[in-house]
Amino acid sequence: MIAAPRKLPAPWVLRTFVVLILLLVWEIAGRHGSQLLFSPLSKVLTSGLQIFAEAEVLEALKTTAWILVVGFVLSVAIGLVLGLTVSMSRFTYQTFLPVLLLLYAIPQITVLPLFVLYFGSGPASKVAFGVSHGMFPIAVSVIAGVQGIKPLLVTSAISMGASRWQIFRRITLPYLTPSLFTGMRLASTATLLGVLLAELYVSAGGIGHLTRRFGENFQPDKLYALIAALSLMAILINETMRMLERRYSRWL
């Protein structure tokens, strides 16, 4: 006889438990380690969180946020145009895709000095570095999306007299929408990474710059609070994108 399956607790119960244990370990380790290198959870929550009342930190958050928005919008626009150009025909696909993938494969951080050279150390180079991270996931997702279109749909549309524009508007565009949103979700976090890296190594403003300063000044409680804020930002963006993605791929 087969034994009746034992009833397991819901996944979130165990998940919460694991997180609580980790927080506890953090607290204990923080209290026993060096206060210069490490900060217990309780201290992060009390003194660390106070940084969000400081004008400088709020300013940095604002700077990073708008650079992120500009970078993301540009990533989507450029990535979409790139992806559609590559997908235009078999010829463009075979010609440009390897080039695109090659550029994507370059460890981008090594190119950062070039960006500073071209765009200076102000917001322009941060936006550009964010875009260089964000546009590739968009382009690659768009290309994959267009490749997946059933040829029969296009044949059928041509037989009914559809123009090239109508095929794009009524078939290509709706078909690649779910892939575009997947690309946008990946691109949003990639853009954030690019912007933060540029701030961390180059500029004198934004959250990336602050994280470096808090680190160098041995203020781990503030650093942790900032990291928590950044994580929250990334999670919010990611989840918003995931919601949009689901909303627009219902037919899949």
Place this chain on the structure above:
Amino acid sequence: MEGEALIKVDDVRHAFLSKTGEEEVLALDGINIDIARGEMVSLIGPSGCGKSTLLNVVGGMIAASQGHVLIGGTPVKGPRPKDVAYIFQESALLPWATILDNIKVSLEFQGVPRASRDKIARISLTAVGLDAFGDSYPHQLSGGMKQRAALARALSLRTDILLMDEPFAALDEQTRMIFSEDLSRLLANEHKTIVLVTHSLAEAVFLSDRIFVFTSRPGRIKAVLNVDEPHPRIPTFMTSSKFNDLRNRLYELLRDEVLAAIGKDRQGLA
């Protein structure tokens, strides 16, 4: 046959390059067919005999290497959406759009003004008995209903000619039978000119006025069978001796060609 043919296939020959791109494969040779307005014609033959290719030449989707096709007296030089509607093997419905929207998009492709699209779409959905499913998505429908929706779309285009490329291929036997009966009834009212590519002997006999039997590649017309039976065809026709005789003759004509086609494949394997 009285008067000018609506579709005239004039000495069509078609060759294409093999997949390796080295040798030329002759798919169709010396095809002459005249199809009268309102006639229902089947093309039947072994796999690879070029019958689908011929259908696409008639529809203007493929340009023949030689010869030409006339529709209503004018040569076919590309898709003719005002004259010709297609039904494909599997549903070519857009998965992200409702059935109603699918038909409306097709009407947009065809150039029908926006204001009249909704009405035309609903009329054709009612004609195939899918009026309650206009707001459903293709994936919510069974295979038979999807092909019915494809039929509604083709009807909504209001063309004189309907080209069907094995429209029952993806359906199960019982659905096919019902669909054939419905099709016969519907098309008797619509007076459309129909060219049907099929593998099924029974479907060819049940639906057609004339059946063109193709040889194995290169596809030539081996024989033409007349099915002298008024439309709409009723289920009892399928059990009549006339039906059986025709079906058997068709089988005899096809058997050699199918064996020849299989033989060629075997040689290819050896």
